[in-house]
Structure formats: structure tokens, C-alpha cells
Amino acid sequence: MKNRQLIVMPWRDNNPVTVQVLGICSCLAVTAQLKPAVVMAASVTVVTALANLIISLMRNSIPPRIRIIVQLVVVSTLVVIVDQVLRAYFYDVSKQLSVFVGLIITNCIVMGRLEAFAMHNPPVPALCDGIGNGIGYSIVLVIVGTTRELLGSGCLWGVPVVEHTGLYNIGYEDNGLMLMPPMALIVVGLLIWAQRSKNKKLQES
Amino acid sequence: MKSYSNRYVLIYSAVLLGAAALLLSVVAVTLRPRQQHNEDVGRKQMILRAAGIVSTAESAETLYAENISETSLGEGLPAYRYGDKHIIALHGKGLWGPIWGYMCFDKEWNVCGAVFDHKGETPGLGGNIATDEFASRFIGKSCVDSTGFVPIALKKRASKESRHEVDAISGGTMTSNGVSEMLRECLEPYKTAMTKQYR
Numbered sequence: 001m002k003n004r005q006l007i008v009m010p011w012r013d014n015n016p017v018t019v020q021v022l023g024i025c026s027c028l029a030v031t032a033q034l035k036p037a038v039v040m041a042a043s044v045t046v047v048t049a050l051a052n053l054i055i056s057l058m059r060n061s062i063p064p065r066i067r068i069i070v071q072l073v074v075v076s077t078l079v080v081i082v083d084q085v086l087r088a089y090f091y092d093v094s095k096q097l098s099v100f101v102g103l104i105i106t107n108c109i110v111m112g113r114l115e116a117f118a119m120h121n122p123p124v125p126a127l128c129d130g131i132g133n134g135i136g137y138s139i140v141l142v143i144v145g146t147t148r149e150l151l152g153s154g155c156l157w158g159v160p161v162v163e164h165t166g167l168y169n170i171g172y173e174d175n176g177l178m179l180m181p182p183m184a185l186i187v188v189g190l191l192i193w194a195q196r197s198k199n200k201k202l203q204e205s
Numbered sequence: 206m207k208s209y210s211n212r213y214v215l216i217y218s219a220v221l222l223g224a225a226a227l228l229l230s231v232v233a234v235t236l237r238p239r240q241q242h243n244e245d246v247g248r249k250q251m252i253l254r255a256a257g258i259v260s261t262a263e264s265a266e267t268l269y270a271e272n273i274s275e276t277s278l279g280e281g282l283p284a285y286r287y288g289d290k291h292i293i294a295l296h297g298k299g300l301w302g303p304i305w306g307y308m309c310f311d312k313e314w315n316v317c318g319a320v321f322d323h324k325g326e327t328p329g330l331g332g333n334i335a336t337d338e339f340a341s342r343f344i345g346k347s348c349v350d351s352t353g354f355v356p357i358a359l360k361k362r363a364s365k366e367s368r369h370e371v372d373a374i375s376g377g378t379m380t381s382n383g384v385s386e387m388l389r390e391c392l393e394p395y396k397t398a399m400t401k402q403y404r
Contacts, residue, residue: 030328032327032328032329036328062217063213065214069218070221073221073225077225077229080229080232081229084232084233084236085232085236087243088236088240091243091244091247091262095247095322099301099302152329179376
């Protein structure tokens with residue numbers, strides 16, 4: 001596969017969330033509002049890309065018996081560095097994301113891509129695969145975050161957009177249920193449904 | 206598949222862990238002063254916000270030095286002074302972790318400003334305690350009357366007339382309870398200073 005394809009494939013037909021069904025947990029936690037969802041998406045993309053690159057460089061020296069532990073050490077080191085850098089240079093954002101940054105370590109997409117791709121492929125394709133999957137994850141996070149913030153609190157990026165449309169005056173109310181974690185899963189489920197009904201390739205018999 | 210000796214595996218893990226530890230220590234030590242500075246500026250910005258002074262990360266230190274002084278309202282009762290107003294620090298427990306804030310009181314000990322923040326409350330639910338809208342619900346409230354100390358409590362459908370009740374956050378009941386508890390615990394020690402006006 002060409003590098004460009006490696007980057008683009010995970011956006012749609014091989015999306016880590018809607019097709020590989022990885023990283024669902026963080027999809028649920030950070031998507032009540034758009035802004036933390038975007039910062040989380042960016043952090044995950046950086047970590048997936050770098051972890052893929054580093055593991056791919058090390059792949060021929062890693063003893064198979066301890067490969068998961070080696071992957072975990074690399075991923076957690078990267079995540080802690082991202083967290084420290086955010087705290088030093090993007091203090092506001094780091095306060096908002098708080099514990100979620102640390103939870104990137106347990107994001108299945110990161111280790112999933114390491115096991116499935118970086119362990120058997122050279123560095124440049126691995127880097128592309130990491131970036132691609134990071135973006136694929138980001139797309140889903142942004143869609144879910146937008147839906148939940150807009151329908152749940154009538155805002156986008158913290159700006160009360162629904163207020164300006166005058167919908168409240170004719171009896172419209174925000175759906176508080178949208179802010180609850182289960183609604184994230186339902187929105188992701190709807191996304192998967194929409195994608196599979198459009199794309200016959202993805203349908204299982 | 207290539208097989209590796211135990212000795213290789215052990216040395217490999219030791220080297221990897223050593224390298225990771227070294228890297229993390231270097232990062233932590235180099236970034237520490239910047240992080241501490243950020244935390245300090247963040248705290249000063251919160252105190253300024255409680256006092257109703259708008260500040261940016263750059264202007265916070267100068268504004269703080271010009272307006273705020275540290276004082277005490279009795280043994281072990283620190284406070285900040287802004288003109289004839291007092292600002293009191295609050296610390297408590299939310300649903301997932303610590304919550305904290307500052308509350309500004311005028312001469313008659315009516316709340317004239319408040320600000321809250323949290324470590325890990327759910328964004329969009331309990332996390333809303335950090336919004337200006339939530340903080341503004343406290344303005345004009347009071348935690349003393351002629352009978353003594355009456356804590357400000359967060360309630361569902363709080364009575365508009367009551368000076369001791371504030372609307373809780375919908376979907377954030379546990380966090381709201383934490384805020385009520387924090388207001389009671391952190392403000393009660395100051396009741397002697399606050400009730401002086403009724404004696």
C-alpha cells in the first residue's frame with residue numbers, strides 16, 4: 001500500500017472507531033464538548049504517530065515475549081511527555097483535559113496499531129499509518145463532540161449558538177440526555193449504522 | 206521467529222527502562238519551573254477573577270501586586286484583601302477529585318464575586334462549576350444572618366428570595382453537593398469575623 005493510502009484509508013473504510021471499533025472508551029469520556037474533544041484528538045494523533053514510528057524503528061530488536069511491555073513503556077513515556085509539555089505551554093487546555101491525557105496510554109487505538117502495523121512495517125509507512133489512524137479517530141471525535149454539545153447544551157466551542165436562532169422562544173429545549181456518557185455510544189452506533197448502510201463492502205453477511 | 210535468550214530479554218528491558226526513566230526525569234526537571242509559574246499565575250488569576258478584575262496570563266502578576274494583599278482574620282484564618290473586601294480560599298471534594306475556588310465578600314459580608322475550578326469533574330455536567338454563569342449565581346448571597354452562620358447551600362429549584370440558597374447544577378448533583386460541603390467547611394471558621402456586624 002502506498003503511504004498516501006495508509007494515511008487516507010483510516011478516515012473512512014478502515015476507520016479505527018467505526019470500523020475497527022477501537023478507542024470507544026475515550027470517545028465517550030471527552031465528547032460532551034467540542035473543545036476537549038479536539039485537543040484530545042490532536043494529542044492522540046501525536047502519540048499514535050510517534051509511537052508507531054519508534055516501535056517500528058525498534059521492531060527488529062524487540063523480543064516477542066516482552067513486546068507488549070516494551071510497547072507500553074514507549075507509549076506511556078510519550079504520553080507523560082505530552083502531558084508535561086501541555087502543562088508547561090498550554091496550561092488552560094491541560095487543566096480542561098486533566099485526567100484524560102493520562103488515559104491516552106490505555107487507548108486501544110495506540111496499542112492496536114502498534115501490534116497490527118508498526119511491529120511488521122518500516123518506519124515511514126508506520127508513521128503514515130499512525131497519522132492516518134489518529135486523523136480517523138479525530139474525525140469521529142469531532143462529529144460526536146459537535147452533535148453532543150450542540151443538542152445537549154445548545155453551544156459550539158462554548159458559544160451559545162442555539163440562543164441566536166430563536167428556537168428557545170418557540171419552545172425548543174436542550175436535550176440534557178445528550179450530555180450523559182451513554183448518548184456518546186448511541187451517536188457512535190448511529191455513525192456506524194450510517195456508514196455501513198452506505199458502504200456495502202463493510203457489511204457482514 | 207527469532208528466539209532470544211533470557212539474558213538478552215533482561216538486558217533489553219533494563220536498558221529500555223533506564224532510557225525511559227532518564228528521558229522523563231530530564232523532561233520533568235526542565236519543564237518544572239515553567240509549570241510552577243503557570244500554576245502560580247493561574248492561582249493569582251482566580252483570585253483576581255473573584256475580585257471582579259479581568260486579567261490575562263501576562264497582566265495577572267502586576268494586577269495582583271497592585272490590588273491584592275494577604276491578611277489574616279484570626280488564628281489560622283488567612284484571607285486576601287482587595288480594598289475593603291475580603292477574599293477567602295475554598296478547598297473541597299467533587300465527584301471525581303478535588304474542587305477549589307475563591308469567594309469575595311464586601312464589608313457587610315455579602316458575596317460580591319466567586320470563582321470555582323476542579324481537577325476532573327465531568328465536562329458539561331459537574332465541570333460547569335468552573336463557568337462564570339455558575340459563579341454569578343452566588344452574587345448577593347450571604348452565609349451569615351442575625352442568627353449566626355448559615356451555610357450557602359446548592360439546591361434543586363432554590364428559592365429566589367433566600368440569601369442562603371443557590372440553584373444546583375442539573376446533571377451534576379454529586380459535584381453540587383461537594384460545593385455545598387466545601388462552602389460550609391471552609392467558611393464556617395470565619396464566622397466570628399463575619400457575624401461581628403450583628404453584635
